[in-house]
Amino acid sequence: MKIKGWKEIMPGGLVTEPGSSVTYETGTWRSSRPTIDKERCTHCLLCWVFCPDGSIVVRDSKVVGIDLKHCKGCGICANECPRHAITMVDEIKARVEEGLS
Amino acid sequence: MSNVIQQVKGKVVALEGDYAIAEALRQINPDVMAAYPITPQTEIVQKFSEFYAEGVVDTEFVPVESEHAALSTCVGASAAGARAMTATCGAGLALMWEILWCASGLRLPIVMAVVNRSLSAPLNILTDQTDEMATRDAGWVQLYAESHQEAYDNIIQAVRIAEHPDVMLPTMCGMAGFVLGHALGQLELLPDEAVRKFVHIYHPHYSLLDTDCPVTFGAFDHWDYFFPHKRQQWEGLNNALRVIPEIGEEFGRLTGRYYGLVEPYMLDDAEVAIVIIGSAAGATRVAIDEMRAEGIKVGMLKVRCYRPFPADAIAEALQGRKAVAVLDRTSCMGGEGSPLFTEICSALYNRNIAMKIISYTYGLGGYDTIPEEFCQVYRNLLQIAQGGKIEPIHRFLSLPERGES
Amino acid sequence: MAIKLTDICNKEEKLASGHRGCIGCAETIIVRQVMAAIDGPVVVASPTGCLEIITTPFPTTAWRVPWIHNAFENSSSTLAGAETAYRSLVKQGKIEDKGLKFVVFGGDGATYDIGLQFISGVIERGHRLLYVCLNNEAYMNTGIQRSSATPLGAWTTTTPVGKAVPGKIQPRKNLIAIVAAHNIPYAAQAAPHAWRDLMTKVQKAIAIDGPSVIDVLSPCARGWRHSTNETIAISRLSAETGAWPLYEVDHGKWKLNYNPVPRKPVIEWLKAQGRFSHLLQPGNEHIVEEFQQQIDKQWAELESMSQ
Structure with a gap:
């Protein structure tokens, strides 16, 4: 990102764009990624409430996926899922399988 | 808009300096006041507490548990869009130290009265300017008062200076403890x-x-981004060099009392001059009047605004003097003279203005300084101007090595 | 009415993703839970610390609510200033009363140590704000130095395990007892695994017209030396062993909110964390024993006060 000059930035360290941290993709930190077995998931939402990164995507109170741009792969969701519906898989392998590597 | 200002007639009263400040605070009617009592500022907080208790102000008054909390509370209030004010001195200002930088770095226009007091140790509650001058680099605008009237006037102008969109910086207004703070004066x-x-x-x-x-x-x-933010802050503080006289001019049209960055007294034709900040300018005037009566051309430059440093105004005013003594009432240890002195030397040097210039430390911790001692400074300056010995460059005014028996 | 995840999960997150929290950080879990529990507009302050650094690297912010950082020790006073400003401006009719709520999120260093005087002042003066301590039991932002919230026996970088001294030799300070001694309307201990208990406490606290403090245990994978996926499991174990009792002081009434029967021995909590690994070595049994005795004593007190 281009560093702005002193006349171009907000004074006093003000940030006027709320939630602008989303532009920073912490998903690149991940060494393993959660995958959800949709058959087993009961949408209890414990993964959502225990996620440090707000990366469990929920729509109409249902778990619909993982925000891989920001999920850091801590594995708390997999550890806490009462139905063992979430598995952590190796990130490199997952990318190879996705053809993204 | 400023053209239509009509001069108003005020009420002449006799008040202690602290009460004069409290009156200004009452009239400004800030949204939030957070303060902690400390001698010799206490009467400001007491008086304002009375205004609050009587309901004559809209202010929410927060009687905090320390000066650090006072300024911290003001930072939160100011960020919340309130006009926030406080008052302190000496050790209290020192305790605020860290947050002074937060307030200026966050560009919050807090106004603070500082009833100047020495810093311990040894414990001393009397006046000098060590407390405020030690905060020189904290990014606040700093004004100092010579008299009760100026102390009152400065606080009112400080609100406008701090909140000026080109400045947006906290402002502190110094006033000598006891000498002004506890003494009755007319204003x-x-x-x-x-x-x-x-x-x-x-x-x-x-x-x-x-x-x-x-x-x-x-x-x-x-x-x-830290350095760029500091550069912006520098710009804001420098803008105050323009804004302070603008506000002083507008205030003058309202009151008949005009204010700038510095104030000369009998300086135009003076051969030698004293540069001084604060209440001791009064004793200097007396000395000048006495010597002028004898036909000796001496003068004074009073520095009202210490931060931002009005280098141009000072250099311009001092140009043509043969010898100058800069008097600092601060125990800045170990320098080549005191802080105002070194900065004035720098201002003159960079403008190719050459003159003999010496530094005095005076009046620390309430040490009394009388007009005759300023007369002695002038006599020393006249000798230096005539080719006399300039050393020592840094001197301590009227401080005998041994007492009289 | 019991809080349901299905009701709160559709609200906009007040803490955006992309923050730089360590992998498996409990602090951001707690912040998400607290913010999800509060309805209506909120203003937040944080002292210097992990949360501040990870959420606001200029020119971006993870906050979708107004937020302020002033310094390390004074977030309570700073937010009290904002709260005072709000009262003043509303009273004068300069702004409209939107029922604003005020929340501080501060680490244990900022709360137990350097900021304690400020918090005491804010409580004594009755400012209307909720102070949430994100208690990871040490100065984690600067690299795991001990605080007065660090438990007995714990290794930190300033209580290293040596031949002469086996980690921290003092038990942690009892913050809630100190806070409760101010006759505060509401104070509690909570932990993120017990999300409903935590959120219920937040809702009680935020509804009060006065100060409240919730001390939330915040397991730290880096500092406690556990795996990143165990954050919530360790939190759970802390409650099950009584190492971190979940209780509240509601208008002077003490209440244990969770009373496991049987209570697991503290050794189970200790052995799950690398910071206590030396306590499992021969010769250090007495420290474990002392730790257990302290828990038993505190538990008995809590049970008796909860009567």
Whole structure:
């Protein structure tokens, strides 16, 4: 990102764009990624409430996926899922399988 | 708009300096006042507490548990878009130290009265300017008062200076403890309405209370943006060099009392001059009048605004003097003279103005200084001007090595 | 009415993704839970610390609510200033009363140590704000130095395990007892695994017209030396062993909110964390024993006060 000059930035360290941290993709930190077995998931939402990164995507109170741009792969969701519906898989392998590597 | 200002007639009263400040605070009627009592500032807080208790101000008064909390509370209140004020001195100002930088770095226009007091140890509650001058680099605008009237007037102008969109920086107003703070002095109080109209209502650009447009105050800067933010802050403080005289001019049209960055006294034709800050300028005037009566051409430059440093105004005023003594009432240890002295030397040097210039430290911790001692300074300067010995460059005014028996 | 995840999960997150929290950080879990529990507009302050650094690297912010950082020790006073400003401006009719709520999120260093005087002042003066301590039991932002919230026996970088001294030799300070001694309307201990208990406490606290403090245990994978996926499991174990009792002091009434029967021995909590690994070595049994005795004593007190 281009560093702005002193006349171009907000004074006093003000940030006027709320939630602008989303532009920073912490998903690149991940060494393993959660995958959800949709058959087993009961949408209890414990993964959502225990996620440090707000990366469990929920729509109409249902778990619909993982925000891989920001999920850091801590594995708390997999550890806490009462139905063992979430598995952590190796990130490199997952990318190879996705053809993204 | 400023052209239509009508001069108003105030009420002439006799007040202690602390009460004069409290009256100014009452008339400004800030949204939030957070303060902690400390000698010799205590009477400001006491008096303002009375105003609060009687309901004559709209202010929410927060009687905090320390000066550090006082300024911290003001930072939160100011970020929330309130006009926030406080008062302190000496050790209290020292305890605020860290937050002085936060307030200026966050660009919050807090106004603070400082009833100048020495710093321990040894414990001493009397006046010098060590407390405020030690905060020189904290990024606040600094004004100092010579008299009760100036102390009162400065606080009112400080609100406008701090909140000026080109400045947006906290401002402190110094006044000598006891000498002004506890002594009765005559001054003219403006009508309440005139003060309220002069300071008008504060409209912040951003507020912590605006939940529709949420703003993050005090984000953390890495190497990439800290320096740029400091550069901006520098710009804001330098802008005050223009804004302070503008506000002083407007205030003058309202009151007949005009203010600038510096104030000369009998300086135009003076061969030698004293440069001084604060209440001792009064004793210097007496000395000047005595010597002028004898036909000796001496003068004074009083520095009202110490930060930002008015280098141009000082150099211009001192140009043509043969010898100058800069008198500092601060125990700045180990320098080549005292802080005002070194900075004036720098201002003169950079403008190719050559003159003999010496530094005096005087009056620390309330050590009394009388007009005759300023006369002696002038006599020394006249000798130096005529080719006499300039050394020592840094001197201690009227401080005998041994007492008289 | 019991809080249901299905009701709160559709609200906009007040803490956006992209923050730089360590992998498996409990602090951001707690912040998400607290913010999800509060309805209506909120203003937040944070002292210097992990949360501040990870959420606001200029020119971006993870906050979708107004937020302020002033310094390390004074977030309570700073937010009290904003709260005072709000009262003043509303009273004068300069702004409208939107029922704003005020929340501080501060680490244990900022709360137990350097900021304690400020918090005491804010409580004594009755400012209307909720102070949430994100208690990871040490100065984690600067690299795991001990605080007065660090438990007995714990290794930190300033209580290293040596031949002469086996980690921290003092038990942690009892913050809630100190806070409760101010006759505060509401104070509690909570932990993120017990999300409903935590959110219920937040809702009780935020509804009060006065100060409240919730001390939330915040397991730290880096500092406690556990795996990143165990954050919530360790939190759970802390409650099950009584190492971190979940209780509240509601208008002077003490209440244990969770009373496991049987209570697991503290050794189970200790052995799950690398910071206590030396306590499992021969010769250090007495420290474990002392730790257990302290828990038993505190538990008995809590049970008796909860009567």
